[in-house]
Amino acid sequence: MIVHPKAFLAPEEEFSQYETAAAAILPFPYEGGVSYGKGTGEAPDAILDASAYVEFYDEVLKAEPYRMGIATLAAPGIPGTAEGMIQTLYESTSALLQDEKFVVVLGGDHSISSGYFRALREKYGQLSCVQLDAHSDLRPEYEGSPLSHASVMARIREMTPHALQVGIRAMCIEEAQAIAANNWQVCTMHDFRHGLFDLDSAIQALPDPVFITVDVDAFDLSVIATTGTPEPGGFTWDEALGLLRKIFFERNVVGFDVVELSYDPADRFSAFSTARLVYKMLGYKLAAEVARGRLTWPVKPQGPLF
């Protein structure tokens, strides 16, 4: 495995070595499918740069999750076609899963997610999906491509009957009709804010294991502003982290990706928030395993976790 010159969080070397790391971060800077704002191709590097300023210590978990070991890999060469791109991500993530790493993919636009999903589903035999996103991404195809970022959940729903979409506030009428006709689990942001969707039951009903895909446009623009197709009215930081913590603690999350950040040299904040988000999610994974008794902290927490 070729490691990236910039390690996520920039820790001392022993905590970023591939052989001993529990987690692996794979940058996948593909932006072939972006339809509005550009710059997702530069996002992984921006996240890695920003991550050097993220504190190692998590004041909620009362621990330093980075001590699990987080290796950061060099991005693979990405073919120009969507099919080739997805196959490359499938192969790259499969290799990391074979080495028993907990894999985090940094996009890139959202079209990449089905490649990693397929690798995880092959490893585990079945796989549920939780998507945090402003967009339902259920178009059968978009701009002539069935592998568009606007179709990624349609592709994932072909691979699993168990998908839960949360935070949605942009869809076309055909997507709405497909959701109703198939009784798909979609919690719009309006449902979320007004208590119109039983999210707890929906999370409980997802069979393990679970993959999470976070499109950063799920967030309110005050948290992450620089994204390809922004929509107002998204998750506050605390809303999203509360939801993610619940998913990690109640389900066996086996991998996640974070996609659709765009790079803007005038906006350091969005990349920093995204780096924070990735580290928070890794911390939740670790804390959930500790709570289940499957792991002990590399460093003992100073008090009860929750």
Ligand SMILES: [Mn+2]
């Ligand atoms: Mn989106």
